[in-house]
Amino acid sequence: MQETRILWADDEIDLLKPHILLLNEKGYAVTTFTNGNDALEAFSKDNFDLVFLDENMPGMGGIETLSAIKNIRSDIPVVLITKSEEENLMEDAIGSKIDDYLIKPVNPKQVLLTIKKLIDNKRLVGEKTSMAYQQDFRKLGVTLNNNLNYNEWVEVYKKLIFWELELEKLDDPQMHEILTMQKAEANAQFSKFIEEHYMHWMDKSTSDIPLFSDQLLRKKVFPLINNQTPVFFILIDNLRYDQWKVIHPLMLEYFKLEEEDTYTSILPTATQYARNSIFSGLMPLEMEKKYPKHWQNDDDEGGKNLHEEFFLSEQIKRTLKKECRFSYHKILTFDQGKEICDQFNNLMQNNFNALVYNFVDMLSHARTDMQMIKELANDDAAYRSLTLSWFEHSPLLDLLKKLAQKKVKVILTTDHGTIRVKSPSKVIGDRSTNTNLRYKQGRNLNFNSKEVFLIKNPHEAHLPKINISSNYIFAKEDKYFVYQNNFNQFANYYNDTFQHGGISLEEMLIPVVTYSNK
Known part of the structure; x- marks a missing residue:
């Protein structure tokens, strides 16, 4: 492990020799100075991992030195050591981006804890995370060889995504490779599971079937519709469970989580089939028979999702059997998203609003066709990052911030994932x-x-x-x-x-999440 280098500036540095000797024994290399000017000069010429500054040094004081150091290297943690906890001093220190502070007289244990927190924390967390995954790896390996039911498969997938997001924080290629292999094994077993059960599930007379696309609105959304609380059904096309997980913390800044659930995309896991099924409440064959003018087969010319508003209207009439003021909007561009925000007051007059955002789907297609997007989203972590970046700066988030100020229900989901x-x-x-x-x-x-x-x-x-x-x-x-x-x-x-349309955990196991106001 590379030696940690510490710069320590204190005009009474001789009194701190026991501390310095202890740190040297623990493997830390400490360079000492008695004033801010010398400390700053050394910092500008050499590489240090951590800085301790006495607040009350003659000449260039601790706060001034702190500010100058942060101007040179803002990423290096700085600890201020002070005799005072006065409010204005702490405000100045925080304003200068202090990373921690200690109150004199400091003891060696305090110093060691601070170093571990600021320097060793990432390594210690990484080691603990790797060890925990290695233990879970063995458990997951045994689980995958069991005869899992649908709910157990959902839990396996969530566990794999949990570890994928945790290991993403670590620079450990070996752990990433092990997880990738385990996900591949899980998908192999899941494909066998779908082959064994899918046609059985399609026999609608059976009761032990997952929630499918055609039942989503009827089971998860329509029961929430009333005359007091507008319901917003937001479908982000092609959003995987892992992509939802990275935008979920941002949702929690504005909303309270009411329910996190999972449903199953029908086959093919493609927009033409899955999303039309959601809005019609019907399976594709039923749509073709009931609405021959509106259903588009694979060989028909023209768009395949041009009649979702019609399908939704028909399902509302057929299912709710009561008056329901509703709207349907498909958002393909940034400007269309802004227009929806401008219509906020009108949307709040409806019992139910369905909004389809196509960005993530367009991103997946662009990644196939455009070299620049391929480079930006060169792996799953980068793909998640682009999704989060879009969400953070999208008109959708602007709309959600407005909704957070009102009494509403928000259901966030998608039509299928991608692999x-x-x-x-x-x-x-x-x-x-x-x-x-x-x-x-x-x-x-x-x-x-x-x-x-x-x-x-x-x-x-x-x-x-x-x-x-x-x-x-x-x-x-x-x-x-x-x-x-x-x-x-x-x-x-x-x-x-x-790509999407086939069988995988990523394509078929879909998040459907209900939020309400805090």
Whole structure:
């Protein structure tokens, strides 16, 4: 471990020799000065990890020296040592960005604790975090080999995300690699779980099924609608559970958490299917039969999510069976987001407002097509960081700040997640086969059966089919479909991009979170 270097300036430094000797014994290298001028000159020429300053030195005093040091290197922690706790002194010290202070006479234990808190804290926390994950790693490994039910899978996924966010704070490539391998193993087992249970769940007569996209509004949102408290249903397209976790602390600055829950995206985990299902309250096959003019199949031209407001209106009439003033807005640009903020008073007159924000979905697509975005979001941590940065500076947060001042309910969710794909899977299909990289619909599909989940009869999964012999196949884990023609070219182009439509923990297990005012 690299030696920690400490600069200590005190006009009575000779009285502190026992402290200095103890620190030397503990492995700290201490350089001493009797005045602020000499200390500042040394600091400007050499590298130190921590500075102790006596507040009451003759000439250049502690506060003045502190301010000058912070102008040179603001990241180096500085501890002020003082005989006084006067309010104006503390205000000056805090204004000069003091990191800690000690009251004279100081004892060696106080000094050591301060050093550990400011210098060794990150290392100690890192070691403790790594050790805790290593213990949990073994438990998770055993758990993954068990015959898990749906709720247990949700808990496994949340635990993996917890460790991913914790280990992200550490510079420990080995721990990151171990976690990545464990997530891959979890996704392999989860894909088997979905293969075994999905078609059983699609038999709507069974009771032991998760909450799916078509039931989301009916079960989680509509029961909250009344004439006293406006309900805001905010759907951020393509928002994964880990991305929600990084914006959640910001939400808690303005709202109280009422309920954190999870629902399951239907297959395909694609906007055309999952989001239309949410707003219609129907499965895709039911939408095609009930609203043939509004449902768009994969081979139809034009946008696939142009009728969500109509679907929502029909579901409200069918389900609530009472008058409900509602609005639906899809926000694609910054200016559209500002316009929604400007309509705040009008929104508050409604019983229910549905808002769809498309930024994260556009970010995932841009990362595939734009080199600059690929570099900015070069891994999952960077992808989360970009999502948080957008949220912090978005008109959505401005709207939420306004809502926090009123009595409202806010439900935050998404339609599906996304996964970073790594493994190309060869598929052959005719010209009518759709272009999505995580699922294919078509006839005479040729594929590696070990790498896909095949639905031979789409109607049994409540999915429409373009022709009588159509099948659906879904990519599992981190696979992505590439046609045989120019295989290497397209495999390289789409490798390491964020895709959705298939089967993975990231795509299917969706946060649905209810907030209320503090």
